[in-house]
Amino acid sequence: MKNKNQAVTIKGTKNGLTFNINEKSSYSDIIKELKEKLSTTVVESDHPMVKVNIHVGNRYLTPEMREEISEIIRNKQNFIIQEIVSNVIQKKEAEEFYKSLEVTTLTSIIRSGQVMHVNGDVLLIGDVNPGGKISATGNIYILGRLNGIAHAGYDGNRDAIVAASYMNPTQLRISDLFSRSPDYETEGISMEYAYIDEESETILIDRLHKISKIRPNIGTFERRIMNG
Amino acid sequence: MGEAIVITSGKGGVGKTTTTANVGTSLALLGKKVCLIDTDIGLRNLDVVLGLENRIVYDIVDVVQKRCKINQALVRDKRFDCLHLLPASQTSDKSAITPKSMVEIIKELKGDYDYILVDCPAGIEQGYKNAIAGADKAVVVTTPEKSSVRDADRIIGLLEKEEHIEAPRLIINRIRTHMVKTGDMLDVNEIVSILAIDLLGIVADDDEVIKASHHGEPVAFQPNTKASISYRNIARRILGESVPLMSLEDEKGMFTKVKKFFGIRS
Numbered sequence: 001m002k003n004k005n006q007a008v009t010i011k012g013t014k015n016g017l018t019f020n021i022n023e024k025s026s027y028s029d030i031i032k033e034l035k036e037k038l039s040t041t042v043v044e045s046d047h048p049m050v051k052v053n054i055h056v057g058n059r060y061l062t063p064e065m066r067e068e069i070s071e072i073i074r075n076k077q078n079f080i081i082q083e084i085v086s087n088v089i090q091k092k093e094a095e096e097f098y099k100s101l102e103v104t105t106l107t108s109i110i111r112s113g114q115v116m117h118v119n120g121d122v123l124l125i126g127d128v129n130p131g132g133k134i135s136a137t138g139n140i141y142i143l144g145r146l147n148g149i150a151h152a153g154y155d156g157n158r159d160a161i162v163a164a165s166y167m168n169p170t171q172l173r174i175s176d177l178f179s180r181s182p183d184y185e186t187e188g189i190s191m192e193y194a195y196i197d198e199e200s201e202t203i204l205i206d207r208l209h210k211i212s213k214i215r216p217n218i219g220t221f222e223r224r225i226m227n228g
Numbered sequence: 229m230g231e232a233i234v235i236t237s238g239k240g241g242v243g244k245t246t247t248t249a250n251v252g253t254s255l256a257l258l259g260k261k262v263c264l265i266d267t268d269i270g271l272r273n274l275d276v277v278l279g280l281e282n283r284i285v286y287d288i289v290d291v292v293q294k295r296c297k298i299n300q301a302l303v304r305d306k307r308f309d310c311l312h313l314l315p316a317s318q319t320s321d322k323s324a325i326t327p328k329s330m331v332e333i334i335k336e337l338k339g340d341y342d343y344i345l346v347d348c349p350a351g352i353e354q355g356y357k358n359a360i361a362g363a364d365k366a367v368v369v370t371t372p373e374k375s376s377v378r379d380a381d382r383i384i385g386l387l388e389k390e391e392h393i394e395a396p397r398l399i400i401n402r403i404r405t406h407m408v409k410t411g412d413m414l415d416v417n418e419i420v421s422i423l424a425i426d427l428l429g430i431v432a433d434d435d436e437v438i439k440a441s442h443h444g445e446p447v448a449f450q451p452n453t454k455a456s457i458s459y460r461n462i463a464r465r466i467l468g469e470s471v472p473l474m475s476l477e478d479e480k481g482m483f484t485k486v487k488k489f490f491g492i493r494s
Binding site: 109111112113114127129130131132147 | 378379381382385386388423424
């Protein structure tokens with residue numbers, strides 16, 4: 001039964017090593033044992049890289065703790081940390097995560113000089129006038145005319161899209177990419193959406209009905225779990 | 229109790245002062261007691277457009293700083309009794325009055341007048357804040373130019389945040405029919421669809437307006453120029469009548485009129 005009292009157990013799997021950290025052990029014991037175990041493990045220097053997964057169970061690790069554990073493992077040559085898995089997240093993180101799943105519905109006109117920012121996806125029922133700006137960490141859906149600026153994937157989500165019933169923006173921004181309207185006057189086009197084309201690293205605009213091919217999982221829970 | 233209407237635009241030079249003078253005159257012609265307030269302190273114009281510059285003794289800053297009674301500062305129009313002007317000061321600047329003092333002045337005037345029209349200065353700073361402070365309603369003036377519509381949009385956004393002001397209404401000023409036709413100017417429908425507020429009236433770009441201002445006689449006095457009819461229609465809409473928008477089409481020659489009479493299409 002000695003195994004039960006161990007703070008750290010290491011298992012080999014076909015995906016590399018899994019470190020199971022006993023949720024009942026104290027943090028200092030874990031660090032001590034981790035150092036001990038790793039010092040007794042001998043890996044030849046020409047050995048290929050070993051992927052390491054760390055399972056901490058129902059223990060919450062602060063960012064500092066994560067960093068300390070990662071540091072110890074990284075000090076061992078040939079070990080790469082793939083993932084640290086915890087069953088626990090902070091309430092605040094959970095709320096933010098939940099918010100990012102929601103679609104916020106707004107019913108207003110965003111006029112010149114007005115800025116609207118939303119966490120998660122946004123459905124705007126109304127227009128964005130020239131000089132107005134709408135931004136969201138997720139997708140932007142506009143049931144109205146987009147004549148101003150839209151910025152989707154504000155925090156860096158490159159899969160985010162901007163869809164509008166009438167697309168005639170002065171600027172489109174998705175994640176860290178940017179595109180602007182041409183210098184000649186253009187008529188807007190109905191039912192279009194903008195997305196990042198990974199190959200060319202540019203923002204492209206296409207007919208709305210093609211969205212199912214390019215972003216098949218848009219709006220589904222799975223997609224967000226992956227991003228979350 | 230009267231109601232206070234602020235006339236504003238954001239951008240300068242679109243015709244706020246001319247609109248204030250003419251709508252005020254038209255309301256007075258319809259028998260209402262009207263008071264016009266010029267809040268463009270330091271750059272007053274309303275008195276000039278009305279031809280009342282030589283009658284000013286005290287101004288709004290004197291009223292705020294208690295140098296005179298409000299009745300002493302009011303200038304009576306030279307043409308009729310029911311139109312009065314509270315002029316702006318030409319020597320101070322916008323900081324000489326505060327939104328709070330405007331609220332008090334308008335509250336005092338509301339007892340004596342049916343309509344109080346406040347001519348707002350250009351911009352969205354102190355002067356604008358003073359002008360809208362006591363208003364119950366707002367009229368936004370724009371011309372069919374992109375820059376002017378953009379600023380009108382901004383102003384509407386700001387006005388919508390003011391809880392004491394009803395949803396603003398729109399006057400499109402200085403429409404040049406031939407330029408709208410050739411697509412070099414925005415047309416009325418485009419402007420209304422961008423700004424998405426009720427249209428109070430449209431006014432054609434008419435030389436008569438400039439002539440009238442030059443002589444200090446608001447164009448609304450003239451019986452049948454396009455602009456004067458437009459302004460009188462606006463006044464009637466303010467009173468709650470439903471008046472259809474007039475056509476701004478240029479008058480055709482005698483020959484086309486005859487053809488039209490006989491039903492011949494040109």
